[in-house]
Amino acid sequence: MRKALVVGINDYPSAPLGGCINDATSFASIIENNGDGSPNFDVRLYTNVYSKSELKELIHELFQGESDTALFYFSGHGSIDDVGGYIVTPDMQPRDVGVSMDEILTMANNSGAKDKIIILDCCHSGALGSPRVNGATATQIAEGVTILTASRDSEYSFEVNGQGVFTTLLLDALKGGSADLRGHITPGSIYSYIDQALGPWDQRPVFKTNITRFTSLRTVNPQVPINTIRNLVKYFPSPEDEFELDPSFEDTNSPDVEHHLIEPYAIEGNVTIFKDLQKLEGVGLVVPVEEEHMYFAAMNSKSCKLSALGYHYWRLVKDRRI
Incomplete structure (x- = not known):
């Protein structure tokens, strides 16, 4: 059993975004099935989740149980302070802007799922699982956890033409751009594809993992039978x-x-x-x-x-x- 929680938030009261719901919807659509149309992930798509408590509960539910793969994708605002990073919710308050990235990682670390994959397209997303953020020790990555983020902890994540730069490349990779000759697409091959596509002056994606094998996120028809x-x-x-x-x-x-x-x-x-x-x-x-x-x-x-x-x-x- 493979399940995915996909969240996109545009409607931030003080700083609305334009492409995050598009990003989340497109990601959910492509990850749901393999290239041959066979079922892949059981996807739950949520847009404009308003409160921190609601989003935190959704993430907690995702990582419950003993599924083969539990995948969390988020597109929206990200924030960082002297404690760590956060994915931001519309009910943000001073010093309480959203769900802590350390909390997300802790839920993934404690999950009974065999593979836990977290993909964040937001500013400062590289703070997730960082060994040290501004002097504060971060939660370590447990076995079976893989993290792919749009940018380093110090960087912003940009949109172009109504879609995040990172997610645009992510979708291209999932459509087959990062497939091996057997048609398998893994987090590692996706990172390599995005890393090569972005120049040295662009936002830099971050890839962190603690696994003994790569799981295939999606399969497409192989280039050669x-x-x-x-x-x-x-x-x-x-x-x-x-x-x-x-x-x-x-x-x-x-x-x-x-x-x-x-x-x-x-x-x-x-x-x-x-x-x-x-x-x-x-x-x-x-x-x-x-x-x-x-x-x-x-x-x-x-x-x-x-x-x-x-x-x-x-x-x-x-x-x-x-």
């Missing part, structure tokens, strides 16, 4: 092997196509294998030897071999992890 990746060990019995090619692997090298032909002509079985190898080359798992393109490797009777990334996936297949 899994069965094609599994064929790596068939085409390359050992990772040092090269797969010998000749013109019979190229489907255009046929008497049915009017151009200069080279014997041996295209053979259906070889053409099928070559299309697999071309797909694997397209995602960086296979490279032609002594030629720039696979087409010329075939037409000039050269070979292809595993890339470094291809060797990694070859081992995964060999060890029956894929």
Whole structure:
């Protein structure tokens, strides 16, 4: 069982925001299902939660029980003082602006869920789980907890065109931008995607975790069919092997196509294998030897071999992890 609490707040009396409800709604929509339409998270979406007590109760409820994954996403105002960070609620008062980030982390730390994931798109969000905020010791991150925030504790989180910069990239990552070759999207791959997209002068995302394995937040259709990746060990019995090619692997090298032909002509079985190898080359798992393109490797009777990334996936297949 995977559950997600998604909260977006625009209606702050003294400092209203424009894009947080859009952010939360978009995030809830995409995380609810995987790329193939299969169910992913059981999502509860709340907008403009007015009071600190109400929001705190919702977070407490999320982290109750023993679900496989409990995910909390928040888009709204964030604040920081000499004690720590806070996600702000509309009923904010001086010295009591909202839910303490330390309290959120404590609830996650004490949760019976296997994986606890907290994603904050708000100013000063990097204060969550910081070892030290302005000299105050913060709550430590327990095993199974992952934190992804829009900015450092000293930074603001910005909106552009009615949507947070961080969440825009987060959604792109979840749509497949940060997927591995099997279609899995993890918190680590999302952070890497966002980190690379933001420049050194932009707000900087923060990633903190205490886990022994990454959980997949969402899956999308893989760039290459899994069965094609599994064929790596068939085409390359050992990772040092090269797969010998000749013109019979190229489907255009046929008497049915009017151009200069080279014997041996295209053979259906070889053409099928070559299309697999071309797909694997397209995602960086296979490279032609002594030629720039696979087409010329075939037409000039050269070979292809595993890339470094291809060797990694070859081992995964060999060890029956894929």
